[in-house]
Amino acid sequence: MARPRDTSKEDLPKVKITKESIKETLLIYNYLKPYRGTFIAGLVFIALSSGTMMGFPYMLQKLIDSAHGTPKPPFAFSPTTIALIMVALLGVQMIFSFMRIYLFTYVGENTVSDLRQDIYKRLITMPMNFFGQNRVGELSSRISADANQIQEAVTGLLAEFLRGCLIMIMGMAYILFINFKMTLLMLSVVPVIVVIALVFGKYIRKMSRKAQDQLAESNTVVQETLSGIANVKAFSNEWYETGRYRKNISEVVNMSIKNSRFRGLFVSFMLFSVFGAVTLVVWYGAGLMQAGQLSFGDLTAFVVVTAFVGGTMAGFAEIFSQLQKTLGATQRVRELLREQVEDVTVTDTVVEEQYRLRGNVTLEHVKFSYPSRQEIQIIKDLSLNARSGQQIAIVGPSGAGKSTIVSLLLRFYQPDSGRILFDGRDAASIPLSQLRRQMALVPQDIHLFGGTIYENIAYGRPNATLEEVQNAARKANAHEFISRFPEGYNTTVGERGIKLSGGQRQRIAIARAILKDPVILLLDEATSSLDSESEALVQDALQNLMKDRTSFVIAHRLSTIRSADQILVLEDGRVRESGTHHELISIEDGLYRNLNKLQLFEG
Template sequence: MARQRLNSGNAAEKELPKAKINRQSINNISRLIAYIKPYRGKFIAALVFLFLSSLVGLAFPSFLGALIDTALGKHNNGFLPTTIQGILLLAFIVLFSQAFVSFFRILWFVQVAERSLADIRRDTYFKLITLPMNFFSNRRVGELNSRISADLSQVQDTLTTTIAEMIRQLVLLVGGIIFMAVISKKLAIALLIILPVLVVVAIFFGRFIRKISRQAQDKLAESNTIVEETLQGIANVKAFVNESFEASRYQKNIQEVAGIAISGAKYRGMFVSFIVFCMFGAIVAVVGYGCLLVSQHELTVGELFKFALYAVFVGSAMGSFPDLYANVQKAVGASERVLEILAEQGEEISIDEIDNTIKQKITGNLSFNNVIFAYPSRPEITVLKDISFDAAAGQKVAIVGPSGSGKSTMAALILQFYHPQSGNLSFDGKPASEYSLTDIRNQVAIVPQDVMLFGGSILENIAYGKLSATKDEIIKAAQRANADQFIMSFPEGYDTIVGERGVKLSGGQRQRIAIARALLKNPSILILDEATSSLDSESERLVQEALEELMKNRTSIIIAHRLSTIREADKIIVLEKGNIIESGSHQELVANEQGLYRYLSRLQFDVSS
C-alpha cells in the first residue's frame, strides 16, 4: 500500500513546485542570471528589439482605425497620411521593420539563453560528479537527474520565453491603456472598472478547476497503480483466488475518478457560462457605450474600432500575467534546487584536469594509522575502530571477516571516497592529505564484485582506465586479462556494444573487462573487492588467472569471502565488528585454534588439507 500511495502522487509531482518570490529568491535567481554576463551585449540588444517590436505592435490598431476613418471621409489621422494608399504603404514599412526586429530579437534571446544554460548545465553536472560519496548516499539518482533536466529546462523556458513575454505584455498593457485614454477617457474608465474584476474572478475560478483536475489525475494514477501491481503479481492473485477483490478495488477507485471528473465538469460548465456571459457581456456593454459616443459625435467609427483592438490587447495582457508569473515562480523554485547543488562543497578536482597527469608518484606503500570511521549518514555507528596496519609496496594483503565488519569501507577510504573522523591513511609514509585527490585515485584501481560497465563498446569500456590509450594498448590489456578470446568471438569484436550496465555480457566477462581496464590504468595500489565471489567455477578460474597477472609487482588489497583465493597472501587481516582481531599469514592464522579465521576456514574447506 505504501508503494500505491507513492505512485498515486506521481501526477501531482509532474508540476514543478512554485517558490515565493521575495528578496532572497531574487538574489538566488540573480546568481544564475549572472551566467548571461558573457553574452550581455546580445541580451541587451534583444531587450531593446523586444521593446521596439512591442511598441510597433501598438501602432497597428491606429493604422486600422485611420483606414476606416479615411474610407468614411474622416481625416483625423494625427501623424498618419491622409490617403488610404499612404496609410497602407506606411503600415507595410512598419510591418517589415517589426518582422526584421522580431527575427533578431528571437534569435538573440535563444542564443543567449541556450549558451548560458549550457554553461549552467556544465557547471551543475561537473559539481554533481565531484561531490563526495556521502552526498549520493542520501539522495536518489532520479532526483539528481531532474535537477539537470526538468529544473534547468524550466529555467531555460523562463529565460527564452517567459521574461520576453512578460516585457512584451507589460508594454502592450501600459501602451494599450495610454492609447485607450487618448482615444476616449470615458470608455477607458468604463473598461478599466469592469475588466480587472472579471480577470481576477476568472483567475481564481481557473485555479479552483485546476485543483480539481489534479485530484482526478491523482486518483487516476492510483487506479493505474492497482492495474500495474495486479498484473505484475497475477500469479499471487490467482493463487489466493483474489480476482474479485482486485476487481472491486479497481471499480471503487475508478468510480471515485468518475465522481471527481463529473464534479469538475460542473464547475467548468459554470466557468464557461461565466466567461460567455460576463466577459462578452462586458465587451458588448463597452462597445455599446462607444456606439452611443459615436452617435453623439464624441468618437469616430475608426476610433471606436481602435479602442476595441486596444481593449483586446489590454485584456489579453491582463489574462496572461498570472500564467507568466506562475512560470517565473516555477523557475525560481527550480533555480533554488540547482543552486543547492552548486553551493555544495565538492571534492578538489578542477574541470580542466582531463589529462590525469600524476604529479606525485606513489610506489605502493600503504598504512592505516589508528583509523576510526563512521559514515556521515550514520554517525552513531562506528564502522572502523582504531584500525592500524601496513602494506608494503608489492605486498598482497587480504582482508577477511563476516559481512558488515568494515571490509569494503576500508576500500572506500583508500580511494578517498570518505575520510576518517580520527587517525589517517598514508601513502609512502606521507599522509593522504599531502597528495591531491586526483593523484591518489589515478594510482589506485578497484575491481569490484558487481562490475558496472557503460553502455558503449567493449573498447570504450576498457579505455576508461586510460583515456589516452591506443588500440594496441587496449588489446594487450585485454589479452593479459584473459578477455581477448571471448571479445574476438563476437562479430563486432572490440566494437561490440555491451548494453546498459553491461547486461549483454556474463558476470565473468564483465569481470575480465574490469581487470583489463585496471591493467591499462597500471595502478600502484590495487583493490579487489569480492572480485570472484559471484562467479561459477570456470569463470572463476579464468578471472583468477587474470587477477594473478593484474597483481604482479603492485600492492594488492584483496577483500574476499572465499578464503581459498587468499592462501598465498603475504598478510591476512581478520576484521570483526570494525576491529582487527587477527593478523598474519594463512598458516599462522589456521594454527590459532580459537581464531575466527580458523573457524571461517573450517566452514569452507578442510584445514588439514
C-alpha cells in the same frame, strides 16, 4: 506504497515571491553576462515589436475613418495608402518578432547550457557522503526539470513579461487618449474578470496536479507489475494486478471528468465575461458615436486595444505562476552550487613525479563512522601495514567493515581519527586526483556504461589505442569472448552491461583496471557471485592484474586468498587475527579457521 517523484514542469514546486527569492534568481542571471550584448539587442527588439504591434490598431482606426470619409490628421491618406502602410507595418512586426524570439532563444540556450555544465561538474565532484544523503532522481532533476524551468524564464518568461508591460503601458495610454470615460468603464470590468480567472485557474491547476499524481500512481502499478512479472505469474495474480490497475485508472478518469466540469464552467464564464465587457464598451461607445463624440474608427481601435490589454492582463496570471516555479528551481540549483565539493580536477590528470606512489600503505589507529550514522562506529581502531607489491586479504563476517576500508583508502570518506599513509605521507597531503589516478577498484557489482566494450575498457585510460585495449583484454581473459561477438570491441553492452554475463562483465572491469596500470589495486569481492567456470577465468585474470602491485582483496571465498602475503580477519570493526593462511589456519578456535571450516562444510 511509495510514489516516484514526478519531475515534470507542471509539478515543479512553487515558492513565495519575496525579496530574498528574487535575489536568488538574479544571481542565476550572472550566467547571462557573456551574452549581455545579444540580450540587450533582444530587449530592443521587444520594444520595437511591442511598438509596431500597438501601431496596428492606430492605423486600423485611420483606415476605417478614411473609408467613412472622416479622415483625421496626420494620416489623412486614402484607404489604399493606409492599407499598404498596414501591410508594411505587419512585415516589420514580423521581422521584429522573429529577431526577438531568435535572440532570446540564443541567449537562453547558451545560458542554460553553461548552467547545466556547472551543475554537472558540481555533481561529479561532490563527496560520496553527499550521494548517500540525496537521491539520484532528485539530483538529475536539477539538470533536467529545474534547468528547463530556468531556461524558459530566460527565453520566454522575461521576454513575455517585458513585452506585456510595454503593451499594457502603451495600450492604456492609447485608449485614454481615445476616450477617458470609456477607459474608466473598461477598467471597472477587467479587474473583476482577472480576479475570477486567478481563483478559477488556481483551483483548476490543483485538480490537474491531483489527476497527474493519480496517473503517476497508475504508472507505478504498471512498472511494479512488469518488473516483477515472474512473481505475478508464479502466484497466478494476473486478476489482482488487473483489478489494481483498473481501480487507479478509474480514479484518474473520475478526477479528469471532475476537472473538465470546472474547466468548462471557467471557459464559459470567461467567454461570457469577455464578450459581455466588449458589448458593454461597444454599447457605450455607440452612444458616444450618436452624440458625435466618437468616430467609428476610434471605437474599433478602442475595442482592439482593449482586447490586447485584457489578454495581456490575463497572461500575467500564468507569468506569475511560472515565476513562482522559476524561483523554486533557482533556489534548488543555488543550493547545489553552494555545496562543498571535493578538491579534484576536472581535466585529464597526469601523475606528477612528486606524488608518484611506490605502493606502501599504512593505517594507524583508524576509527570511522558514516556521516549519516554517527552513532554506529564501523571501524574501531584499525591498524595495518602493506608493503609495496604485497597482497593483503581482508576477510570477516558481514558488517565487519571490509568494504569501508576500501572507501577510506580511496578517500571517499575521511577517518574520524587516526591516519592513512601512502609511502609514509599522510593521505591528506596528496591531491585526490593524483592519489586516485594511481589506484583501481574492481567491485563485486560491476557497473558498465551503456556504450561499447571498447569504450568501457578504455574508461581506465580514455586516450588508449585499440591495440592497448586489446592487450589489456587478453590479460583479463576477455579477448576471446569479445572476438566471438559479430561487432567485436564495438559491441554495445546495454544499460549497466545487461547484454553480458556476470563473468564477462567482471573480466571487462579487470581489463579496465589493467589498462589503468594502477600502483594500488582494490578488489571488493570480485568473484563472489560467479559460477565455478567463470570464477576460474576471472581468478586467473586477477592474478595477472595483481602482479607487482599492492593489492587489497576483500574476499568472501577464502579459497581465493590462500596465497596472500597477509590476511586480516575483521570482526566488529577491529583486526581480530592477522597472518598468512597457514598461520591462521593453525589457530585453535580461531575465527579464520572457523570460517574456513564453515565454507568447506557448505561446499
